[in-house]
Amino acid sequence: MQPNGHSLYTPIPMHVLHAYYESPDRSLKTLELSFDHAEDSQAFFEAFNPGQFCLLSVPGKGESALGVANAAWEGDFVRFTAQNVGSVTAALHKLNAGDPVGMRGPKGNGFPLNDWKGKNLVIIGGGCAFSTLYALTKHVHHESHRDDYGKLTLIYGTRTSGLCMYKHDIAAWHEDEDMEIHQAIDIPEDNWQYHVGYVPDVVKQVAPSPENAVAIVCGPPIMTKFTLPALVDLGFSPENIFTSLEKRMKCGVGKCGRCNLGPQYICKDGPVFSLAELNALPADL
Amino acid sequence: MVVRGCENRSVNALVVEKQKSRENLFLIGVPCEGILDWHKIVSEVGEAVTAVKEDGQNLMVETRDGYQLLERADFLHDSCKRCIHPNPMSADILIGEPLPEGDPNLARTTVENFETQTIEDRYAWFQKEAERCIRCYACRQACPMCYCEECFVDHIEPRWTESGATPAGMQGWHIVRAFHQTGRCTSCGACERACPMDIKMTYLTEKLNHDMRDKYNFEAGLDAQSQPPFAAVTLDDKNRFTVRGE
Amino acid sequence: MNHILEKHTLQDLLQSWRQDYDVYLPQKMENFSHFMPLTETSVLVDGDPHNTRIPPKALFLPMNEALVKFTRFGGYEDAKHEIQSRIVFGIRPCDAQAVQLLDTSFIQEDNIDPLWSERREKTITIGLGCHEPCQTGFCTTVGYGPFDRADLDAMLTDLGETYLVETFSEAGEGCFLGLPVASEEIYNQALDIQRSAHDQMPVAFETENLKGKLEQNFKSDYWDTVSQSCLGCGVCTFLCPTCFCFDIVDETQRRERVRNWDSCMFRTYSLEASGHNPRPSRVERTRQRLSHKYVYWLDQVNQIGCTGCGRCVRYCPVGLDIRAMLRQAQTLPFEVSHAA
Ligand code: SF4
Ligand code: SF4
Ligand code: SF4
Ligand code: SF4
Ligand code: SF4
Ligand code: FES
DSSP, X not given: OOTXXXXXTSOEEEEEXXXXXXXXXXXXXXXXXXXXXXXXXXXXXXXXXXXXXXXXXXXXXXXXXXXXXXXXXXXXXXXXXXXXXXXXXXXXXXXXXXXXXXXXXXXXXXXXXXXXXXXXXXXXXXXXXGHHHHHHHHHHHSHHHHTTSOOEEEEEEESSSTXXXXXXXXXXXXXXXXXXXXXXXXXXXXXXXXXXXXXXXXXXXXXXXXXXXXXXXESOHHHHHHHHHHHHHTTOOGGGEEEEOOOOOSSSSSOXXXXXXXXEETTTTOSEEEHHHHHXXXXXX | OEEOHHHHHHHHHHHHTTSSOGGGOOOEEOOOOOOBOHHHHHHHHOTTEEEEEEETTEEEEEETTEEEXXXXXXXXXXXXXXXXXXXXXXXXXXXXXXOOOOOHHHHHHHHHHHHTSOHHHHHHHHHHHHTTOOOOOHHHHHOTTOOOSSOGGGOOSSOOSOSSSSHHHHHHHHHHHHHTTTTTOOOOOHHHHHOTTOOXXXXXXXXXXXXXXXXXXXXXXXXXXXXXXXXXXXXXXSSOTTSTTO | OEEEEEGGGHHHXXXXXXXXXXXXXXXXXXXXXXXXXXXXXXOOOOSSSOSOSSOGGGGXXXXXXXXXXXXXXXXXXXXXXXXXXXXXXXXXXXXXXXXXXXXXXXXXXXXXXXHHHHHHHTEEEEEEOOSSOOSSOOTTTTTOOTTOOTTOSEEEEEOSSEEEEEEOSHHHHHHTTTSOBOOHHHHHHHHHHHHHHHHHXXXXXXXXXXXXXXXXXXXXXXXXXXXXXXXXXXXXXXXXXXXXXXEEEXXXXXXXXXXXXXXXTSHHHHOOTTSOOSSOSHHHHHHHHHHIIIIIHXXXXXXXXXXXXXXXXXXXXXXXXXXXXXXXXXXXXXXXXXXX
């Protein structure tokens, strides 16, 4: 049962507030959704924590799990960025401002923000999995939370500069004294003034200090695979390295069995796990 | 590979469809006396069976309370009972003496008996069999000729049939599965043997096999060259369905 | 309370329940037994195999059911299901255990599957204990037994001409009101039968350290060996009373989002949109199935997730036998130090 009295499989009604492409190749589209009912909005924000995801629904196509890409203080809407990879995301890409869309969420555990208070945060993202890290950065960087955390370091890599999401904020963060930001692209481009190379290598180069720090890694599986050991080499303990896992999902509520990783369900017990937790789980990814 | 008659035919059919390369296979052929159906044994003897021993034409069934002697031929799978070609036809070596060919009339009469029923009776039978299905796909997984990387039932766009164990979904699955076997089914009976719901689905494929024999003089897998009639296109085809208006 | 039920009065009793309930009991369908609604002419099938071919989980989690209805203009509403009050009669103890195990997944605090839980609430379950061992079952090996109560409302013990009826809840007692109370002597006679049934069940494999062995040998070629002949069909999971995985699919024509039983033995189960498959072959899939039952369930609720019903053994088309697989697992290397 959801707070609105509906079954946990029934999406809540939303409408598209804004829809825009993130990248010139139109492979990434951001949707900002508003709630049709105020009580759904209230229930959402009471439960919401950066790092969580929702299931966006298109009738006849199905549902797709997408990370929430906004912080609560931004206003009464929910933001997602969808990469056009399957039939559901293709349908989501067709949506424009004013269109109805269904949503279930927020789902999953989200980042353990309380445990991170007083620590330096090293936020490492790659590709479109950066969306939840964007939500995290927006949350932490906001004046009402900023004092709770130490130094803020952001490492963000994309294949090309065009595929960099949320360009407006990223550009502003480059100017921001309060934050250390390292941006990277995989392939060299003219007029590119930041790193060129894969994220794990950039992490080694930047070599963030493990002193009183936690590192949060979200990216494509291959990036995560090589970044986690790089952080261990830098001296981060497995308890202080976090990542968000992806697996095929259906129900999003720990019932359908689909996303299991050993005894855990990624949709319900995850998607955020520390490396220490992951090490104790079977290598079934 | 050690092959019986039906398996040799399946290998041939797979070679025709370019799924296997005959040069890479060494076939050891064994003339086949048919596979026993444990359901039949258990329904005769009861659950207390502890062991079954073959002794020539007889079966020694050991139960918790003693022994029972059965005639082997009575307890074969239906597909084995009506098997026409028990001998491997293109094995590299053959072990054992070839057996006499089976009686083609058995398969023929099974189909014909079904055909003489009224349309309502046939539909009722179809419904009864199809709608017992749980869509576990054991029949597909066991079938030597089902090798599609993505089966039509798993295809999402477009979706060819309802996905679940609903009447429409189950009927769609049974009809299309059979159709996909036209001229390809080698009558091995693996589907029927695998089915956990005891669905006798070869009444559909045997009808198609019957039509193939009757109308096209074709049996799948008899050699490793002949294309199934529905897969072979020739310029003098009677139905030039590729040309508009004819 | 304990009652005595004369077998020849069973039919009348069953029929009397029909006034207030939908009554389900195992009846003959083709060559096997199946839980079907009671009619005037229904006959209980209670021989061997004890179990219905399709496990009673299907009464609570149907193979196919609508979850969500699409409304006009892109909206959604809960799919409506008329769920009647029911009595399910003749559940075997292993299957009753399985339903109780599944409750731990479907009915969690704050996270309740509405359809499963409503069906559970509206169903009275009456078990039929097994006075003789079944052929492929191994309930006692995995810590259950042929007269386990699980959370049955009542259970019957076959005493020949009569049944002993033990009731465990008010609802269960309500079904047998007015039946004579069983004497101490009869009750003791039934207890003897129950104990002897328990003792007659064979020990199929040892469970000591089994979890640890499976866990520690996650990468072993043991999995390769035991999955060699697996076809990757859904038989062992669809017929398993404790398997609950389901797929969610949109049926455009019916304007519904439905769930269908699914199986971790299917290739498509874990296949991701990117093409990556964490369990690319039967080896990983078999490992998942066995580990789920003999490792992960234990981690989650400290019970083995296999109730030993024997269905997968009996109906696997290639004769893969979980008992033999686990006997073989017992020969795997094991380090005690890891276990702590
Ligand atoms: S094996 Fe039987 S139950 Fe399974 S899908 Fe085939 S016909 Fe249906
Ligand atoms: S496994 Fe045990 S409880 Fe289940 S049917 Fe067999 S004897 Fe009965
Ligand atoms: S029933 Fe047998 S063949 Fe089918 S998936 Fe299970 S173990 Fe494999
Ligand atoms: S794993 Fe096999 S024996 Fe165990 S409960 Fe499932 S079907 Fe029954
Ligand atoms: S993961 Fe496999 S073994 Fe576990 S419940 Fe699902 S289908 Fe059954
Ligand atoms: S998506 Fe269904 S259990 Fe996680």
